[in-house]
Amino acid sequence: MIRHIATAGSTNDEARDPQLAHGDVVWADEQTAGRGQRGHAWSSTPGENLTFSVVLRPTFLPAGEQFLLSEAVTLALVRTFGDYGIDTRIKWTNDIYAGDRKLVGILIEHHYAGATLDRTVAGIGINVNQRTFDPSLPNPVSMAQLTGRTYDRREVLEAYLARLNEEYGRLEAGDAPRLQADYRARMYRLGERHPYRLADGTAVEAAIEGVRPSGELLLRHDDGTLRAYLFREVEFVIAGR
Missing domain, CATH: 3.30.930.10 (Bira Bifunctional Protein; Domain 2)
Incomplete structure (x- = not known):
């Protein structure tokens, strides 16, 4: 209905x-x-x-x-x-x-x-x-x-x-x-290296590798580490925003 x-x-x-x-x-x-x-x-x-x-x-x-x-x-x-x-x-x-x-x-x-x-x-x-x-x-x-x-x-x-x-x-x-x-x-920026901003304001560059069933975003950082982030722990940096 x-x-x-x-x-x-x-x-x-x-x-x-x-x-x-x-x-x-x-x-x-x-x-x-x-x-x-x-x-x-x-x-x-x-x-x-x-x-x-x-x-x-x-x-x-x-x-x-x-x-x-x-x-x-x-x-x-x-x-x-x-x-x-x-x-x-x-x-x-x-x-x-x-x-x-x-x-x-x-x-x-x-x-x-x-x-x-x-x-x-x-x-x-x-x-x-x-x-x-x-x-x-x-x-x-x-x-x-x-x-x-x-x-x-x-x-x-x-x-x-x-x-x-x-x-x-x-x-x-x-x-x-x-x-x-x-x-x-179908993820935006999958496998591409881009800037992100962490919750404390720190700027990092990383590549998206996927997402867990529980929803955490998986980012591969420049030092090779793979880290998982909850919704409010990381923000995309997009030109024009």
């Missing part, structure tokens, strides 16, 4: 409604208090893009493997854009990039039942038809800017939900190793 509303503070907040079941979607034409990762706000011109949240019930997934769900959510986006002829990569943890520009922001919020996940809300913002952005935003891009086309937003949403159903089905069927391999293969 897709619940399409004109305005919401945050679709993730709306999706907390206990009446919503697995696979249900809250889609708002405008968010007045959209949230992104690292506490950032999500900015989007009303009626031009897609801002929605999907309710999932991954009760089969241990809490320590919750990042596998992020992999399914993001891989479904990459495959959806591929269907539209747009080449994208997954910027750890959850953003989708076309080149060095951000096409999608994602905020995934989990709720637990003991040792397993119970209910997850995946909030997704896709830049679809917007062609001009606030210059204060670091590096946004839209599907329309990349292709010169205007898109039916509901069609894009339904295409994504079909892909998400496929990836989620693979995870539920126990195909985690292939899911992880596919995620790794």
